[in-house]
Amino acid sequence: MSIAIPSFKVETRSGTSSLAALAAVAGLALAIAAPLIVSRSVVQDLFFILTMLVLAQNWNLLAGYAGLISVGQQVFVGFGAYAMFGAVILAGVDPIVAILIAGALSALLAIPTAFFTFRLQGPYFAIGTWVVAEVVRLLLAQWKALGGGTGTSLPREATKDMAGVDIVRDLFGMKAAAASDALTYWIALLLALATIGFIYRLLRSKQGLGLAAVRDNEQTARAVGVDARRMKALVYVATAYVTGLAGALIYVQKARISPDAAFSVTDWTAYVIFIVVIGGIGTIEGPIVGVVLFFLLQKLFADFGSWYLLVLGLIGILVMLFSPRGLWGLFSDRTGIQLFPVRRKLIDGPLAHMPKGGPNG
Amino acid sequence: MSFIDTIVQGVLLGGLYALFAAGLSLVFGIMRLVNLAHGDLIVLAAFLILLLTSALGLNPFLAALIAAPLMFLTGWGLQYFVLNRTLGKDVLPPLLVTFGISIVLQNGLLEAFSADSRRVSIGALESASIGVGSLNIGLMPLMTFLSALAVIFGLNQLIYRTALGRAFRATSDDIVTAGLMGIRPQRVFAMATGLAMVVVTIAALYLGTRANFDPTSGPSRLIYAFEAVIIGGLGSLWGTLAGGVILGVAQTLGAAVNPEWQILAGHLAFLTVLVIKPRGLFPRAVD
Amino acid sequence: MTAMLETRGLKAFYGDFQALFGVDIAVAKGETVAIIGANGAGKTSLMRAISGVLTSEPGMVVYRDEPIGALAAPDVLARGIAMVPEGRRLFPSLTVEENLLIGAYGRKGQGPWTLESVYELFPILRERRNNPATALSGGQQQMVAIGRALMSNPDVLLCDEISLGLAPVVVRDIYAAFPRIRATGASMVIVEQDIAQALKVATQVYCLMEGRVTLSGRPEVLTREQIHQAYFGAPRHELH
Numbered sequence: 057m058s059i060a061i062p063s064f065k066v067e068t069r070s071g072t073s074s075l076a077a078l079a080a081v082a083g084l085a086l087a088i089a090a091p092l093i094v095s096r097s098v099v100q101d102l103f104f105i106l107t108m109l110v111l112a113q114n115w116n117l118l119a120g121y122a123g124l125i126s127v128g129q130q131v132f133v134g135f136g137a138y139a140m141f142g143a144v145i146l147a148g149v150d151p152i153v154a155i156l157i158a159g160a161l162s163a164l165l166a167i168p169t170a171f172f173t174f175r176l177q178g179p180y181f182a183i184g185t186w187v188v189a190e191v192v193r194l195l196l197a198q199w200k201a202l203g204g205g206t207g208t209s210l211p212r213e214a215t216k217d218m219a220g221v222d223i224v225r226d227l228f229g230m231k232a233a234a235a236s237d238a239l240t241y242w243i244a245l246l247l248a249l250a251t252i253g254f255i256y257r258l259l260r261s262k263q264g265l266g267l268a269a270v271r272d273n274e275q276t277a278r279a280v281g282v283d284a285r286r287m288k289a290l291v292y293v294a295t296a297y298v299t300g301l302a303g304a305l306i307y308v309q310k311a312r313i314s315p316d317a318a319f320s321v322t323d324w325t326a327y328v329i330f331i332v333v334i335g336g337i338g339t340i341e342g343p344i345v346g347v348v349l350f351f352l353l354q355k356l357f358a359d360f361g362s363w364y365l366l367v368l369g370l371i372g373i374l375v376m377l378f379s380p381r382g383l384w385g386l387f388s389d390r391t392g393i394q395l396f397p398v399r400r401k402l403i404d405g406p407l408a409h410m411p412k413g414g415p416n417g
Numbered sequence: 418m419s420f421i422d423t424i425v426q427g428v429l430l431g432g433l434y435a436l437f438a439a440g441l442s443l444v445f446g447i448m449r450l451v452n453l454a455h456g457d458l459i460v461l462a463a464f465l466i467l468l469l470t471s472a473l474g475l476n477p478f479l480a481a482l483i484a485a486p487l488m489f490l491t492g493w494g495l496q497y498f499v500l501n502r503t504l505g506k507d508v509l510p511p512l513l514v515t516f517g518i519s520i521v522l523q524n525g526l527l528e529a530f531s532a533d534s535r536r537v538s539i540g541a542l543e544s545a546s547i548g549v550g551s552l553n554i555g556l557m558p559l560m561t562f563l564s565a566l567a568v569i570f571g572l573n574q575l576i577y578r579t580a581l582g583r584a585f586r587a588t589s590d591d592i593v594t595a596g597l598m599g600i601r602p603q604r605v606f607a608m609a610t611g612l613a614m615v616v617v618t619i620a621a622l623y624l625g626t627r628a629n630f631d632p633t634s635g636p637s638r639l640i641y642a643f644e645a646v647i648i649g650g651l652g653s654l655w656g657t658l659a660g661g662v663i664l665g666v667a668q669t670l671g672a673a674v675n676p677e678w679q680i681l682a683g684h685l686a687f688l689t690v691l692v693i694k695p696r697g698l699f700p701r702a703v704d
Numbered sequence: 705m706t707a708m709l710e711t712r713g714l715k716a717f718y719g720d721f722q723a724l725f726g727v728d729i730a731v732a733k734g735e736t737v738a739i740i741g742a743n744g745a746g747k748t749s750l751m752r753a754i755s756g757v758l759t760s761e762p763g764m765v766v767y768r769d770e771p772i773g774a775l776a777a778p779d780v781l782a783r784g785i786a787m788v789p790e791g792r793r794l795f796p797s798l799t800v801e802e803n804l805l806i807g808a809y810g811r812k813g814q815g816p817w818t819l820e821s822v823y824e825l826f827p828i829l830r831e832r833r834n835n836p837a838t839a840l841s842g843g844q845q846q847m848v849a850i851g852r853a854l855m856s857n858p859d860v861l862l863c864d865e866i867s868l869g870l871a872p873v874v875v876r877d878i879y880a881a882f883p884r885i886r887a888t889g890a891s892m893v894i895v896e897q898d899i900a901q902a903l904k905v906a907t908q909v910y911c912l913m914e915g916r917v918t919l920s921g922r923p924e925v926l927t928r929e930q931i932h933q934a935y936f937g938a939p940r941h942e943l944h
Contacts, residue, residue: 119509123509125508125509125512125513127453127512127516171692172688172691172692175691175692175695176647176691176695178451178508179445179449179450179451179508179511179512180451180643180647182451182453182512183451183453183639183640183643184691186636186640187640187643187644187684187687187688188688190637190640190680190684191681191684191685191688194680194681194684195681197677198677321636322520326516326520329513329516330517333513337509361527362523362524362525362527362528363524363528365520365523365524366520366521366524366525366528368520369517369518369519369520369521369524370517370521372513372516372517372520373499373514373517373518373521376503376510376513376514376517377499377502377503377510377514380510580805580806580809583798583802583805583806583809584806584809586795586797586798586802587795587797587798587806587809589797590795590796590797590798591793591795593757593777593793594789594793594795595795596756596757596776596777596778597755597757597777597781597786597787597789598781598806598807598809598810598852598856599777599778599781599782599809599810599811599856600778600806600809600810601776601778
């Protein structure tokens, strides 16, 4: 008995994505050159956008892809920031090195927190992460060497003498403060690109396929051999690492810390959730769209104080109710455009045309 | 003896936490929904009571009596028109929508009432206490605890003795078959959330009269409520009371050692229970 | 005889999957209609479509001259059509008596069926009234499911696979209750795997295959060969 099997090649790339790649190269060149072109305050705005983008991409990976809905990611921002402060103030480490240490420590912190929160399912996981964040905040508020409940500042010379500031200053004839802003901006740019690259590669890999399977149906995924728990734990630790890096980087630039600010639910979780939801959860493009819109709204309406957050909350609710795939989802459905195609498409054709490596290559 | 005094204060505080938690527990038991705006709704009710007492000069208990049906309608409408749309297999929509509601409520209250701390004045009752042996028990904390007992007893009667309660349980068991019995799940859910808001109003009465509150007080009330529910075990209202008491005792013991440790001690008690008995101390069924 | 309940070109879907392709059946007052067919023929889909668990277009189900195809289950029940669902689907959190009581939740009108008369029909349930429903044997659970549907005093009772998984002696006990149900004037639509049983109680039989009616008629006039062909779609031959 012979069965004819139609041959498919599996493709995740699409035509528009090659065009977009070209535009991306041009954009990237511009982004790298930004501190030499635009004013210091614009560089600071861009830094803010990039760091929020990193947080949003991480929350999106966690909630949108791994199904781990956390409202406690501020724990890693705050802990990363405090770890960096501790390393700089108490151990005299260079801030740039301290950022790396902060990332590693945040990933380490994720192990005991997962030990607690992974005992809770779905919605209870969400509040569990919040409790953990509160515990870490309350504990760090007891740390008198770092200012206790009122917080402390980085010594001025720490950021001025940061590794690389000299070179930037001499190379481009900048003042120390501007050079330090440029440097943190470039690190933020690198972090954002690396985060997107990492998530894109992860989602196109075998692990990404497993993650999608877990999200669609955890039972079935388990039945075909996907270790859902391990998968989720790995994503949780990875996002903790990157979120910790981002938290430390943000506070190198802020140079002043307090427990309430560093563990703020509004700043590091509410904003991030709205960015992802409004932009489009479960896509890489969504948080990018979301963060740009968020920044514009904030520039326009920041003076309105709590009205601004109220409206942002309402928009988030409306999007979730009526367009749960967000603005990017709406756009993508209409146009079919995907900048980061991770969904696999079956293309009819002889097997011989299979590109080398396939989606994993 | 001050140790016993601390324990008694903790138990009575637990009554307040059980009141915070009872509505959350009820709603989760019936529709598996966790309302992240639960704490903010308690604060909303407290402001409503404050408004009624200050604007109309009403007694806080009378104000709560008026606020309760208003909160019932709020809960009914919120569930029927908004939250019912989010229910389904995916836990993301209800969580994100209720999170959004939480942010909207907090900021709406900030605009309406400013960030100042408020308190509902209850006159002489505030400092009234009764002596039991060497103990001095505040009348308001005692009333809070007795109210918690009454609320949980009442909810249990409703759930296990009435047609509505049967409909609650049947819908929670099997929503499709409940429809075949003529039960309209959308309305049952709206009733449940409305009822939870009545309990929230009672909780708000004691929150507002016993301590200061402000528009951002909601999230920590949600966390205490949640901790009480998890410590007690999902699906059991008496378990929720026990959870509230354990949380309250842990907090007062922590505060007795160092006032800064009150909240932390409560959280640590919660995490300890989570590690030792992940399904809580008095879990009902397999959920 | 004019039909009390009719399906007219009934189509039913589960998402993109079509389960029924234009089914016509008619049920007259007091009649017992049996729906037979192989697994996957669409019998349960037909019951779900009539009861409102699956909705279709309004005119595809007509009851007392009213189009009810688009109504949801509670609205269908309110008009007097009750269902004993496949697999019984008792509420595990409720006792036997509570399961019966909840049957009257959506339709409290007067009629022959009360807790008392259901207990008379199935006396064992009175003894077990305070047990959790799921602690009963399969046959007793089926009695609860039938009693629960009767509590709404239906004019049409839909019974989906009530003998499935039960011992023949238990099935006999359950079918023994049928004459008393029919005596109240209710029409019945039963889905039954056991063809002999179906032919015994029915006044009208419909055979479904792949979502279509392939045979209908009064049980006494249908031949074995006709039924077999309607069931399997081909003349009888050895399977290999």
